[in-house]
Amino acid sequence: MRLLKLFVSANLLFAILTGTAIGATKIEWWHAFSGRLGTLLAEQVEQFNAAQSEYEVVQTRKGNYSETLNAGIAAFRAKKHPHILMVFEVGTATMMAAKGAIKPMYQLMDEAGVEFNPEGFIGPVKGYYTTTSGEMLSMPYNSSTPVLWVNKDAFRKAGLNPDMDLSTWQNVGKALDQLKASGSKCPLTTAWQSWVHLENFSAYHNIPFASKQNGFSGMDTELAFNGPTQIKHIQTMGDWAQEGKFIYAGRRNEGGKAFRAGECALYTESSAGYAGIKKEAQFEFEIRHLPYWDGVQGAPQNTIIGGSSLWVLSGHSDEEYKGVASFMRFLSSTVIQAAWHQNTGYLPVTMAASERTKSSGFYEKNPGTDIAGIQMTRNQTTELSKGLRLGSFDQIRGMIDEELEAVWSGKKDAKTALTSAVKRGNVLLRRFESSNR
């Protein structure tokens, strides 16, 4: 009996001591997805974990994009940070400037000896997250671009032809007049007003949002979105707001609630609204290109990406980085990216995923889901349409939101509001520049 006890306890001890070494290496991933996107992300992680036993990825939702970034930063200061952090596109400048905190993608993949081809990513997506010398710093995960969502039933109810041309803001204006006249409570609403109607607007019309190629070529960039075209657009929207043709619902994507419930006829929002709209809309909807102002030279150029990329944080062991590299390769594989694109409305970030989707006939069965991709790649990107790289941008967006809200409520005209936003934002850009020099 004593011998048996000894034998069992020796075995247990052996198992405990070696079990911790043999057990899967844990990799922590902090992200901002909930709802349908959260479910899909969890499925991807489960798939990876089930396919091998060396590494185990643990995903945690930390809140919305801003909250996730803050959680990551706070954790880094406390040295309790995850391996992978999902950072939205406007946090790119902040992450790029934090050289000691990040492990650049190209370095990670190189050191882990994992096959990685940055050229396989589509142009605008790759350009956003790469340095000017072509080194990819973070892994594009979900990239979207704004499109126009149309509630066809609402159009019919207002006596409009649901297939009418809505490619220019002039035509949209005519549709709004008719919708309002026929009693629609919400002819047009939007999500992410700064992203759609100023940042993307500028790129789409090939006009500068900020100097120094929108910040790509220097931290001494200054904001420039109070140009005549932008002022005209925001003033038009402000007039529509006063006339009840444009209903403001909030700074993020609160407008989605009303659109999915069938109350709004038109909605400018990310292509990734597809996941939620497909699930909840009980009306016939259609995806159209984002409108542009006819008569502006250079329009329509291309829209820029929104969404987020995955940043790998420094301070972990080589063994864990091997696992991270392996997971990154998994996420960027054609099968995963093609499925992600088809389920969510995010763009296929690799050309191979885009080809796979096209050849599988997905775009025929789901018309309009290819519009986001076409809108982004229809032209070669110019200096002004590659995207933005501005520091403290989440806060600057907050300032832009405030000034836009003043326009919607009629307190300020567009010129005053945009100029004020430019002035306030420039102060922050200078502070960012000085704290990162």
Next chain:
Amino acid sequence: MKRQIYFKGWFLPVVLITPQLVISAIFFFYPAGKAIWWSLFNPDPFGLSTKFVGFSNFIYLFEDPYYLNSFKTTAVFSIWVTVLSMGLALLLAVLTDRLIKSAGVYQTLFIWPYAVAPAISGVLWMFMFDTQVGLFSWYLGLMGWKWDHLLNDTQAMAIVVVAATWSRISYNYLFFLAGLQSIPKSIIEASAIDGAKFWKRFITIIIPLLSPVSFFLFVMNSVYAFFDTFGVIHTITKGGPEQTTMILVYKVYSDGFVGLDLGSSSAQSVVLLFIVGLLTIIQFKYIEKKVHY
């Protein structure tokens, strides 16, 4: 009336107060000291590099019209919340003080909202008044009132004041009720016999005798309005249309954690520390003199 307790020697007193000192040091002095230290720097968010900037963070703050405006906003907000929550609580306490039969029921119902944290209270009111799917905003719409606290600053201030006041009334009610019930009934009866009507009794007897409770609640409510209402602002307006509900404490969070500008945020904390310190000193020096114990 002070009672002095004398200890022989110094060891026991030190041992008794050490736990409190340690807690104060860790949770109050250390963070406050760190905030004062950081307000002199302009650090990057990740803590990898910082730059000494002396008082320029403070200069930057006081040159910002939005920061100066948030002083006014905080004052307006705090006054409204304090006056409303104390006034309504006093009213309810006076009404239920005279009850005999269903006193327990009323008291329980009035005390319940205190269990609701400010953030939850904010979410509740936000849902009821949501501009698109809220119940009350729908009713208001039916009556012809367009409710939009996202764009209208008066409505934004109104909804955060209401949400912040609502759960606070219970706390004040509890104290006022206890205060009222500790007033000797003989005094009230004597003055009634002498012919004093209700309002005269209320103003000349009840209010002065309630003054210790009122003073205590005034201090507590001011602190609450300054600091604990963060949850309400964060869930409903996040600083409101164009920063019209941006109270000082929310701005500290907004600049520090959303804007990742830790230098400016620390400077704001220091300013807030001074303000509340000053407020407390004023309250104790001047108003306490008028309190009858």
